[in-house]
Amino acid sequence: MxxxxxxxxxxxxxxxxxxxxxxxxxxxxxxxxxxxxVQAWLLRHFGEPSLLLEGWLxxxxxxxxxxxxxxxxxxxxxxxxxxxxxxxxxxxxxxLCELGRFCNCVLFSAEFWATIEPATTxxxxxLHHSRAIAFVNNPHAVLRASNPGG
Numbered sequence: 001m002x003x004x005x006x007x008x009x010x011x012x013x014x015x016x017x018x019x020x021x022x023x024x025x026x027x028x029x030x031x032x033x034x035x036x037x038v039q040a041w042l043l044r045h046f047g048e049p050s051l052l053l054e055g056w057l058x059x060x061x062x063x064x065x066x067x068x069x070x071x072x073x074x075x076x077x078x079x080x081x082x083x084x085x086x087x088x089x090x091x092x093x094x095x096l097c098e099l100g101r102f103c104n105c106v107l108f109s110a111e112f113w114a115t116i117e118p119a120t121t122x123x124x125x126x127l128h129h130s131r132a133i134a135f136v137n138n139p140h141a142v143l144r145a146s147n148p149g150g
Contacts, residue, residue, distance in 0.1 A: 008123070011027045013106050018108050047059075063084075064087055
């Protein structure tokens with residue numbers, strides 16, 4: 001993930017919350033039936049995906065705003081979105097919120113370790129407090145802060 005990108009994961013409302021692991025975090029997957037419905041929704045709204053690896057579908061631009069649907073061996077799937085803070089992301093944020101409501105999921109930001117409701121005001125608030133927006137607004141300050149000794 002580039003510094004100007006803000007990542008959100010989707011997970012089923014009312015289910016287990018994301019948890020920390022040694023190399024980051026894990027998010028509960030969508031069940032098989034829900035994953036199939038999400039894939040159909042994404043095809044209708046974003047068109048044909050790019051295939052990064054077997055079972056890893058990218059809807060949107062690989063280097064821009066995108067939604068990833070990654071199928072596991074048991075046909076459950078992990079769903080996530082990457083917002084490019086350099087772009088005009090308004091309609092993309094609206095679409096990912098609509099998707100969250102469609103699949104009855106909430107969003108999760110590992111940056112803030114917080115659940116975010118799939119509402120544009122909530123996502124915009126998180127995004128506007130993110131490191132991605134800070135970098136886009138003032139890259140030199142963010143880079144200096146990340147390397148205070150150098």
